[in-house]
Amino acid sequence: MKQITLTVDGKEVKGREGDTVLDVCQANGFDVPTLCHFKGLTSVGACRMCVVDIEGERRINPACTYPARDGLVVQTKTETLERYRRLMLELMFTERNHLCMFCEQSGDCELQKMAYRYQMDNVRYPYTFPSQPLDPSTDAIAVDHNRCILCGRCVRACAQIEANHTLDFSKRGWKTMVAADLGQLLGESSCTLCGACMQVCPTGAVFSKLSIYKGRTAECQKTDTVCPICGVGCELRVFSKDNNVILIQAPEPAQPRGALCKEGRFGLLRNGHLRVASPLIRDRHGRQSESTLDEALEAAAEKLKAAGRGSTAGVVSSRLPGETLSLFDNFVRDVLGSDCIDTCDGRSFRVIAQGIKQFHGKRKGLDIECGAEEILQADCILLVGADPLKTHPVIGALIRRALDERKAKLVVVNVERDVFPLWSTLWLKPRAGSEGAVLSGLSKSIIDNGLVKTKKTPAELIQSQRRYWTEEPVHSTGVDPEKIDAAARMYAEAENAVIIYGEGLLERNDSNLVTLLLNLADLTGNQAGSHLRVLSLKPHCNSRGAWDLGIADKEIPRGKVNGLYLLLGEEQGSERLQSWLRGMDFLIVQASYQSPVTSMADIVLPSPTWAEREPGEFISMDGRIYESRPVVSPADGVLQDREILVRLSKKLGHRLTPR
Amino acid sequence: MAKPKIATAWLAGCAGCHMSFLDIDEAIIEVAKLVEITASPITDFKEFPAVDVGIVEGAVNTTDNVEVVHKLRHACKILMAWGDCACFGGIPTMRNMFDKNELLRRAFVETESTAKGRIPSSDELPRLLDQCKPVHNVVKVDCFVPGCPPSAKAIHYALVELLNGRIPVLPAEMMKFD
Ligand code: SF4
Ligand code: SF4
Ligand code: SF4
Ligand code: SF4
Ligand code: FES
Numbered sequence: 001m002k003q004i005t006l007t008v009d010g011k012e013v014k015g016r017e018g019d020t021v022l023d024v025c026q027a028n029g030f031d032v033p034t035l036c037h038f039k040g041l042t043s044v045g046a047c048r049m050c051v052v053d054i055e056g057e058r059r060i061n062p063a064c065t066y067p068a069r070d071g072l073v074v075q076t077k078t079e080t081l082e083r084y085r086r087l088m089l090e091l092m093f094t095e096r097n098h099l100c101m102f103c104e105q106s107g108d109c110e111l112q113k114m115a116y117r118y119q120m121d122n123v124r125y126p127y128t129f130p131s132q133p134l135d136p137s138t139d140a141i142a143v144d145h146n147r148c149i150l151c152g153r154c155v156r157a158c159a160q161i162e163a164n165h166t167l168d169f170s171k172r173g174w175k176t177m178v179a180a181d182l183g184q185l186l187g188e189s190s191c192t193l194c195g196a197c198m199q200v201c202p203t204g205a206v207f208s209k210l211s212i213y214k215g216r217t218a219e220c221q222k223t224d225t226v227c228p229i230c231g232v233g234c235e236l237r238v239f240s241k242d243n244n245v246i247l248i249q250a251p252e253p254a255q256p257r258g259a260l261c262k263e264g265r266f267g268l269l270r271n272g273h274l275r276v277a278s279p280l281i282r283d284r285h286g287r288q289s290e291s292t293l294d295e296a297l298e299a300a301a302e303k304l305k306a307a308g309r310g311s312t313a314g315v316v317s318s319r320l321p322g323e324t325l326s327l328f329d330n331f332v333r334d335v336l337g338s339d340c341i342d343t344c345d346g347r348s349f350r351v352i353a354q355g356i357k358q359f360h361g362k363r364k365g366l367d368i369e370c371g372a373e374e375i376l377q378a379d380c381i382l383l384v385g386a387d388p389l390k391t392h393p394v395i396g397a398l399i400r401r402a403l404d405e406r407k408a409k410l411v412v413v414n415v416e417r418d419v420f421p422l423w424s425t426l427w428l429k430p431r432a433g434s435e436g437a438v439l440s441g442l443s444k445s446i447i448d449n450g451l452v453k454t455k456k457t458p459a460e461l462i463q464s465q466r467r468y469w470t471e472e473p474v475h476s477t478g479v480d481p482e483k484i485d486a487a488a489r490m491y492a493e494a495e496n497a498v499i500i501y502g503e504g505l506l507e508r509n510d511s512n513l514v515t516l517l518l519n520l521a522d523l524t525g526n527q528a529g530s531h532l533r534v535l536s537l538k539p540h541c542n543s544r545g546a547w548d549l550g551i552a553d554k555e556i557p558r559g560k561v562n563g564l565y566l567l568l569g570e571e572q573g574s575e576r577l578q579s580w581l582r583g584m585d586f587l588i589v590q591a592s593y594q595s596p597v598t599s600m601a602d603i604v605l606p607s608p609t610w611a612e613r614e615p616g617e618f619i620s621m622d623g624r625i626y627e628s629r630p631v632v633s634p635a636d637g638v639l640q641d642r643e644i645l646v647r648l649s650k651k652l653g654h655r656l657t658p659r
Numbered sequence: 660m661a662k663p664k665i666a667t668a669w670l671a672g673c674a675g676c677h678m679s680f681l682d683i684d685e686a687i688i689e690v691a692k693l694v695e696i697t698a699s700p701i702t703d704f705k706e707f708p709a710v711d712v713g714i715v716e717g718a719v720n721t722t723d724n725v726e727v728v729h730k731l732r733h734a735c736k737i738l739m740a741w742g743d744c745a746c747f748g749g750i751p752t753m754r755n756m757f758d759k760n761e762l763l764r765r766a767f768v769e770t771e772s773t774a775k776g777r778i779p780s781s782d783e784l785p786r787l788l789d790q791c792k793p794v795h796n797v798v799k800v801d802c803f804v805p806g807c808p809p810s811a812k813a814i815h816y817a818l819v820e821l822l823n824g825r826i827p828v829l830p831a832e833m834m835k836f837d
């Protein structure tokens with residue numbers, strides 16, 4: 001980009017073409033006050049705090065919307081400007097009811113800080129004392145319109161970060177209000193509770209009900225870590241005080257991966273499950289009772305010894321860091337002498353991995369998939385058997401952004417429902433089990449209609465792909481063949497089409513479905529560098545890390561083992577897992593929370609939570625590596641998972657060391 | 660030189676500002692050395708004598724508040740507004756979001772613990788104004804020390820500035836609205 005030169009407060013400074021005057025000032029260290037501007041969101045010039053004097057202009061102008069030009073001469077700090085800024089501030093205070101003494105945001109409020117900066121010790125204009133409502137209708141966010149300065153940051157965050165467009169302004173002039181949808185309460189609106197509006201609001205107008213009055217951010221310890229829930233791997237900035245987590249924010253909310261979802265931002269603050277506070281041993285009468293850790297380890301060692309080497313399987317949660325997973329791997333293989341090991345989500349991996357293996361591409365393994373950022377570049381998205389708004393909400397937000405910003409088309413293939421009802425361009429609804437025929441139909445349609453974008457001839461393509469095509473004719477799938485042609489055309493004619501698939505498809509346990517999707521991308525040349533524009537939604541925050549370690553390579557053969565060591569961490573354990581466990585002779589569970597699984601166990605050992613766990617490595621579903629950090633110290637009597645495994649190994653006569 | 664005289668008044672406020680003044684701890688001895696405190700809720704003067712500095716806590720809410728603040732304004736050379744209620748209106752102005760009569764009914768008749776209540780009406784009693792206001796909306800105010808309550812440090816700073824012949828404006832780092 002072309003460099004430009006401006007004069008700011010008598011100093012010559014450099015900027016780039018396309019910058020605003022504010023960008024140039026900030027990049028060069030001039031402290032221009034701002035309220036409505038938020039880094040990464042568009043600027044609208046609402047608050048007028050950033051006014052500057054530009055030579056040649058008849059009036060003062062907001063720096064945040066004024067395009068910088070070569071040769072501009074700018075003043076940022078004249079007496080007139082400072083007078084106007086103080087005046088704007090006073091007007092903001094008269095417009096609503098700012099009673100800082102009981103405002104949640106006091107001490108963290110940007111408006112208040114600005115008033116201090118301008119030594120606003122009284123307000124010269126009459127107050128309006130409007131009667132403004134408080135909207136407490138959601139269980140996480142409340143909106144107090146008394147504190148709103150109509151800066152519009154929330155409206156832009158909702159549109160540009162979450163791309164949900166719940167918030168907008170209603171009415172006009174001094175009656176203007178921030179409104180959800182058509183004036184609904186937030187709790188009855190389309191709001192996803194992503195919390196982006198809350199984070200960017202400069203005042204106490206939008207705040208977290210889960211964090212109020214627990215402390216100001218300046219009094220808190222700040223820890224950057226990674227979200228311990230789904231595979232997206234969102235980064236979290238966690239604020240804690242007195243060993244309590246009190247607020248979670250995104251470190252860079254307006255960056256491409258800066259959104260958070262309801263679970264990451266609020267759910268982690270409100271875990272309703274009871275902790276496993278003490279080790280438990282099941283007695284002869286079948287009752288679980290509390291024991292010391294040493295007794296529980298002793299009992300576990302006895303069980304494992306009695307069962308004999310090689311007869312116990314190990315299953316581990318892929319929500320645990322790489323270090324723990326790898327140590328567990330050693331524990332199962334070396335200490336238990338067993339090659340039966342899996343993750344709770346291992347089946348999904350085997351379907352994906354086999355599907356990739358069958359695909360005749362150059363790269364092998366999960367690395368064949370693209371990064372989640374590709375979604376933002378997409379002009380067509382094919383969403384197959386996935387419900388990202390439920391399982392990977394931030395992926396859902398990226399999809400909406402692509403629909404918004406790129407006018408992308410969205411084709412949903414889902415046997416149950418249209419998972420993006422207001423947004424999808426087309427919904428193909430195959431009968432359950434007919435997904436293969438629909439996906440084959442898409443390939444055939446692309447080949448038949450000459451929409452192929454590779455150098456291979458159709459004959460070669462048919463040759464290589466036909467073995468994954470299903471015999472089932474398209475018209476029996478329940479989907480109108482014309483719709484399949486239309487979808488094929490949308491997908492093939494797009495420049496950057498991204499395929500996203502998830503559990504709904506993997507549930508079929510059919511790796512051919514995965515191969516079919518990879519073939520589709522291949523047919524249409526949908527490559528980003530050496531990756532195919534295909535992305536699988538992996539269930540947990542470290543599924544990818546666990547799978548890369550080879551833990552889920554092989555299914556545990558039914559009947560081969562009679563006991564199970566389950567390192568469950570914070571997972572609850574699926575129905576499927578539970579029904580498998582019922583057939584076991586004995587069960588040892590290491591878990592953070594009480595669950596049906598822990599109540600089935602012979603021995604229960606406590607495990608730390610995400611906030612207590614020692615630092616570790618996580619790999620997001622698209623291969624990004626993150627470091628997690630502990631936020632608080634573990635609850636009484638809770639040891640790190642590593643410590644438990646080491647002590648138990650010792651009782652079994654082994655020295656467990658990380659590989 | 661004789662010690663400068665100070666008088667303080669308590670209008671519609673919670674007394675927190677006066678408490679905060681007493682909170683300046685041993686500095687109060689220093690202040691007492693420098694100034695003479697005359698009429699004040701913490702002394703027992705009935706009328707304001709002529710003073711150098713008048714200090715007001717609280718917003719102007721009733722006819723009595725109006726009378727008092729005018730008397731103090733006449734009695735003093737410099738009038739200082741103390742605390743958020745005096746400077747900005749503060750908590751008492753929350754009543755401005757309701758109708759005055761509705762408010763009186765709620766307070767004197769409808770309170771859960773009141774039986775057969777009635778709204779007091781006697782010429783002896785001060786009446787509620789239509790709106791509760793910050794002090795400078797009623798009389799001229801020369802300097803402001805916000806805070807709910809203002810910190811002892813801010814109060815001390817403002818007094819020392821005045822004693823040194825300057826009109827105090829709190830520096831940004833001493834400003835506090837809560
Ligand atoms: S939003 Fe800010 S300025 Fe307004 S009352 Fe709350 S803390 Fe004070
Ligand atoms: S709610 Fe907050 S972010 Fe939204 S306009 Fe009001 S002050 Fe700005
Ligand atoms: S929480 Fe998210 S979706 Fe809801 S209004 Fe705020 S930004 Fe919009
Ligand atoms: S999308 Fe997933 S990783 Fe991101 S905040 Fe939500 S649960 Fe956490
Ligand atoms: S920051 Fe520029 S107008 Fe608000």
